[in-house]
Amino acid sequence: MDKDIETTTGLHGGQCHCGGVKFSVKLAEGFDKPVRCNCTMCRMKGAVMVFAEVGSIAVTEGEDLLSTYQFHTNVAKHHFCSRCGIHLFHQRRFDPNLYGVNVAVLDGVSPFDFDEVVVLDGANHPKDSGGGELKVVAKVRVDWL
Numbered sequence: 001m002d003k004d005i006e007t008t009t010g011l012h013g014g015q016c017h018c019g020g021v022k023f024s025v026k027l028a029e030g031f032d033k034p035v036r037c038n039c040t041m042c043r044m045k046g047a048v049m050v051f052a053e054v055g056s057i058a059v060t061e062g063e064d065l066l067s068t069y070q071f072h073t074n075v076a077k078h079h080f081c082s083r084c085g086i087h088l089f090h091q092r093r094f095d096p097n098l099y100g101v102n103v104a105v106l107d108g109v110s111p112f113d114f115d116e117v118v119v120l121d122g123a124n125h126p127k128d129s130g131g132g133e134l135k136v137v138a139k140v141r142v143d144w145l
């Protein structure tokens with residue numbers, strides 16, 4: 001990473017653009033494995049994500065502003081602020097015990113902080129084709145000047 005961000009332990013604060021929704025999160029693997037996804041939803045959303053176990057996100061403000069979008073099998077739950085529209089986190093279809101957290105809404109973190117971001121093949125989801133792991137379709141690298 002480009003910045004000295006506290007990694008595996010500790011709580012991170014986060015909020016949407018308008019500040020209406022605030023939350024804290026304990027990340028499952030810190031910032032070690034940032035990912036993007038090419039599924040129909042994520043390719044539009046464009047978020048770089050890290051993971052947190054269900055139960056390790058606490059919404060501390062604006063729960064009434066949080067809205068949820070679901071599609072296809074309706075397993076994944078994409079949570080966003082209904083006022084400013086910013087996506088915060090989603091409960092994963094691949095593993096509903098995990099949330100994917102949008103790094104851009106975490107305090108002091110930018111999606112441009114990472115040297116390499118793996119792109120997962122959510123477009124060809126293993127749960128649509130009999131199981132297995134999500135494939136990696138690309139690794140997006142940044143060469144810092």
Ligand SMILES: [Zn+2]
Nearest residue numbers: 016018081084
């Ligand atoms: Zn908002």
